[in-house]
Amino acid sequence: MKSCVLALFDSCLKAVKSNGFAEGRLPAELMKLLVSLAETWGDVIDMGNLKVEQLKGAMTNEVFKISWPMKNQDSRRTVLVRLYGEGVELFFNRDEEIQTFECMSKHGYGPRLLGHFPGGRVEEFIHARTLSADDLGNPALSALIADKMREFHKLDMAGPKHIGLWDRMRNWLTEAKRLCSEEHLKEFCLDELDNELEKLENEFKVKQEIGFCHNDLQYGNIMIDENTRSITLIDYEYASYNPVAYDIANHFCEMAADYHTETPHILDYNKYPGLEERLQFVRAYQSHAGHKPTESEVEQLANETEKYALASHLFWGLWGVISEHVNSIDFDYLEYARQRFQQYRLRKPQLIGI
Numbered sequence: 001m002k003s004c005v006l007a008l009f010d011s012c013l014k015a016v017k018s019n020g021f022a023e024g025r026l027p028a029e030l031m032k033l034l035v036s037l038a039e040t041w042g043d044v045i046d047m048g049n050l051k052v053e054q055l056k057g058a059m060t061n062e063v064f065k066i067s068w069p070m071k072n073q074d075s076r077r078t079v080l081v082r083l084y085g086e087g088v089e090l091f092f093n094r095d096e097e098i099q100t101f102e103c104m105s106k107h108g109y110g111p112r113l114l115g116h117f118p119g120g121r122v123e124e125f126i127h128a129r130t131l132s133a134d135d136l137g138n139p140a141l142s143a144l145i146a147d148k149m150r151e152f153h154k155l156d157m158a159g160p161k162h163i164g165l166w167d168r169m170r171n172w173l174t175e176a177k178r179l180c181s182e183e184h185l186k187e188f189c190l191d192e193l194d195n196e197l198e199k200l201e202n203e204f205k206v207k208q209e210i211g212f213c214h215n216d217l218q219y220g221n222i223m224i225d226e227n228t229r230s231i232t233l234i235d236y237e238y239a240s241y242n243p244v245a246y247d248i249a250n251h252f253c254e255m256a257a258d259y260h261t262e263t264p265h266i267l268d269y270n271k272y273p274g275l276e277e278r279l280q281f282v283r284a285y286q287s288h289a290g291h292k293p294t295e296s297e298v299e300q301l302a303n304e305t306e307k308y309a310l311a312s313h314l315f316w317g318l319w320g321v322i323s324e325h326v327n328s329i330d331f332d333y334l335e336y337a338r339q340r341f342q343q344y345r346l347r348k349p350q351l352i353g354i
Contacts, residue, residue, distance in 0.1 A: 029117040030081060034066065037079070037114060037122065043071035051076075057220045057259040060085045060237060062329070065125065078125040079114060087326025090175050091319065092237055096159075100236045103157060110234050126232060128223040133258035136219050137271070143284040145222060148231040149251070150288035153211030153244045163210060164240040165311060166201045172318040173197070179325040184334070188321060188341055193314065200311055203352050204243065208304065213247035214239050218254040245301060248285065249308035250315075252278065265332040267339045278302050307351050313344035 055063045062085065067078040084094065098116065105112045111124040135141050177190050185191065214221070215238040223232040256267040273281070282302045286293035320337025327333065 027083075027117065027119055030083075030120060030122070033115045033117050033122055034079070034081075038068065038077070041070075041077065043069075043073070043077055055080075057264075058329070060091070060323075060327070061120075078127075080111065080123045080125045081120060082123065083120040085327050085329065087322070090322055090326060091172070097237050097239075100157065100239055104155075104236060107155070109152075109155075110232060110236070126223055126234070128225045128232060131219040131222045131224060133219050133255075133260070133271075136255045137273075139277075139280065141224070142277075142281055144224070144229065144231050145217075145251070146281050146284035147288050148233060149214070149217065149247065150285050152214060152233055153247065155212045157212045157241075161210065161241045163242055165242050165246060165315070166197060168240075169197055169311075169315055169318060170194075172315075172322060176318050176321040180321055184321065188317070188337065190321075193318075196314065200314070200352075203307065204304075204311075208243045208245060210241055211244040211247070212239065213242040213244065215242060215247060215250060217247065217251040218257060218259070220259060243304075243308065245304035246308040246311055248282065248301075249305045250312040252281075252305065253309055253312045253316075263332075265336040265339075267336070267343075269343060275302075278305065310344055310348055310351060313340045313347070317341040317344065 049069050051067045053065045055065055062083040064081040064083070065078060066081050067076040070077050098113075098121070101110070101121075102113055104110050111126050114122040114124060116122070131141070136145075173190065173193050176188075177185065180188070180190070214233055214236065216235065217233065221233060221235045223234060224230070225232075252273055255273055256269045256271050258264070258268075279298055279302050282305065283293060283298050286297060286301065317337045317340035320333040320340065323331075324333040324337070
């Protein structure tokens with residue numbers, strides 16, 4: 001049996017090279033895990049037919065779709081492989097993220113965890129369509145996303161249930177100051193952000209609903225089964241308890257992005273949803289499980305959400321500054337950060353006037 005595994009492992013490496021990957025592009029630990037999974041399923045005929053496809057749009061990790069022939073069938077086994085990005089420990093605790101993933105998987109949310117290895121993990125490949133940037137402007141799809149988001153926010157996850165947003169941003173600000181040049185320290189006014197964060201946190205010190213938030217609900221983290229019209233939210237690296245208004249606001253901000261263009265870092269705030277679109281989304285969100293919200297409830301949450309867009313801009317602005325120094329993915333993180341900070345300063349006087 002051991003010699004069989006080694007033979008399959010050798011053929012895996014040859015297959016990876018034949019698909020255009022440099023030697024060592026996929027870690028040896030990953031290849032061993034794939035061979036082990038294939039043997040468990042008993043469906044591999046020829047690992048020389050291994051196919052590896054890198055999926056675009058990821059900015060924290062590198063994501064691959066990997067498939068091979070199934071035994072006695074004219075179809076292929078497909079898994080998703082996630083190679084963790086460099087420096088991600090500055091953004092979140094990877095052990096906690098894996099625990100969240102496992103918990104979500106056990107409760108039937110998102111893909112199943114098939115295994116992990118140093119530097120990454122293997123997940124179930126969901127045979128559903130990942131949304132595109134244009135999909136977020138579709139009212140029918142938007143209502144489905146709102147309903148699924150409400151369901152997500154109601155999850156009872158292990159661990160503390162207090163707001164994590166502000167402490168996380170303060171930690172990121174410390175790292176951003178440590179990493180960036182004097183030039184960028186001044187350009188992004190990082191020395192002023194301690195006061196900005198304090199003012200924002202005080203602005204939101206009112207009674208607000210806290211839920212388990214995704215915190216990164218861009219279109220690439222939303223999938224739809226075209227047959228059942230069911231929505232699946234994936235990728236929980238940044239998930240934590242937060243004000244639900246913040247999570248909705250972050251989703252609205254992501255409507256300005258298209259990460260599958262020649263310039264994925266460029267944001268178009270003309271695509272930011274207008275008032276009626278925001279009200280429709282909040283109404284669909286609050287209508288989950290048959291609830292009938294009043295117009296007052298809808299307007300109140302919509303107003304809170306619009307203010308929390310400011311926090312989203314600072315959150316991802318700081319993320320961009322740090323990522324520029326720790327991540328090698330081909331993405332202009334600094335220009336992305338520049339646009340988020342600019343949007344913060346543009347919208348702040350209109351929304352909170354401080």
